[in-house]
Amino acid sequence: MFEQEVKKIIAKAAGLKEIEIALETPPHLDMGDYAFPCFVLAKTMKKNPVAIAEELQKKIKPDAYIEKVKNNGPYLNFFINKKAFNESIIKKILSEKENCGKGKASKEKVMIEYSQPNTHKEFHVGHLRTLFLGESLSRIYEFSGVKVIRANYIGDVGTHIAICLWCYLKFHAKDKIPENKGKYLGKLYVEGVKKVEDNPAYKKEVSEIHQKLENDDKQLIALWKKTKEWSMSEFLAIYKEFDVHFDKIYFESEVEKEGKSIAEILLKKGIAKIDQGAILVDLQKYDLGVFLIKKSDGTSLYATKDLALASRKFKEFAIDESIYVVDSRQKMYFQQLFKVLALMGFTKKLLHLPYEFVALKEGPISSRKGIMALYEEVRDAMIKKSYEETKKRHADWNEKKIMQNAKQITLSALRFSILKIDHNKVITFDIDEALDFEGETGPYIQYAHARICSILKNYGKKTDAKADFSLLHEPEEKELLLLLQQFPFMVADAKEHYKPALMARYLLDLSQKFNEYYHKHQILKEKESVKKARLLLVSAVKIVLANGLLLLGIDALDEM
């Protein structure tokens, strides 16, 4: 709003219709609020930028929006009217509250598919990235006014299941089943893979199990159903823990038969061909290699099923777009999949949102190599640490309250540590870092929020929205106000670039500025007029912090 006014004023003074470039923010606050670099006018006006700045400065007079204009070398720096600026920002946030930054509801409907774990495998920290990213994107989309269908696509069939069940039947049929059944299945899978690697003759046995499963062998299906539930109950518990609620859970097993028939249709239509007994689509003329859609032993692949799932999604939910939040290692796979769908005549909007994987210091996560970080183990270690930290700080809290706080801290620390990193960077997960709740962490932001709550609580009275906002003239207050004003733009940016990391970074900035302010300036000890203005400012900060955290899937805490 203020930027537009400033641009109009410059255009008028320079005799132009409009200023096309965005204004900049000067490197220092005392240099002004908006900067216009005069280089851009140097060519058309045929003068050096320093002279242009000088000339424009003389032409521009202060008005309701502009307090002062100053030329600084080739820059023209604007000081906006503090009172009007402060008041407009704070009042807007205080009146909009949890709706602050929210976009207008549109008719657009998008399905976001994320998490997609495989049953019969262990759930490790690497699986958290798609979960957090997908959920946060869903929240950002919804907040922006888009209707979101949260979908999960569980890998409940495939070679890995065959290996796991084969290993169980052949070597562990008489095992006493341990309490953590999900983990037990993961171990069976890893053991099975090793056995097959060491003895290739077992491969045939696994393939037989796989075929029997796909041909509805009664006994095997019963075992499969039972063990699948073991994994599913583990997954559902984790989703609940992270407050993730899927609108639709697809299982690969649901689309397998349909996928196989699509493979046959593609074969008949001549889009696909048989090569070495397998069905594939040759995409070499599109520089996409060949795409295998059915194995030579007749069993299905990921691709077989995805071909069927794509159209099912659009039919069932009348969505406008389908976004797949999947590991970047499958980039090529999705290019191939989308191309084949296009060749089939599928014209809907599909997007693969790739993210880089999570590795450990020792290398990429691989249970076979013993490079593992199971989610539940990491979580429990973090809870233990945050429990101790909480207890240290709050001798008067009861067990329940301490534990509740410890869990909140843990989940926010874990979530934030992954979301703050740009999704196309490989994350090296370090348990020591995960156990650190200081610095650029989720708890840091929650702490800023809790401090504001504490101030408001100590003040005791309700704050009305009336105050003299020109009293907010400290540099730290100005920085906070500038950040607050940016919030709606950050939401839009995060959506446009599919980057919750932008929101995470913004919240760190805002928290940091608040903490600096908190240390430098007292609020409750100030005289009434200043106190009022400051209370309203920090109330606005509190609202924005809470809204931003919610978009990341993190709860704002009132105390900690």
Place this chain on the structure above:
RNA sequence: GGGCCAGUAGCCUAGCCUGGAUAGGGCGACAGCCUUCUAAGCUGUAGGUCGUGGGUUCAAAUCCCACCUGGCCCGCCA
């Protein structure tokens, strides 16, 4: 061999799309700050060939080209 992604202080990271004033943070290190609204906090110090070399530009971490390094992907895994 082809393709994608990344390279910014000891370590991690922002900025790159949309070029602009002194490259922001965090961890770790060192020195400080709790009779003052929660020290999961704050202040200060040290630490930088923005991978390398060209090009474009008045101006390049940012745009273009080449190269180097690392990761990942390229038909019976998912």
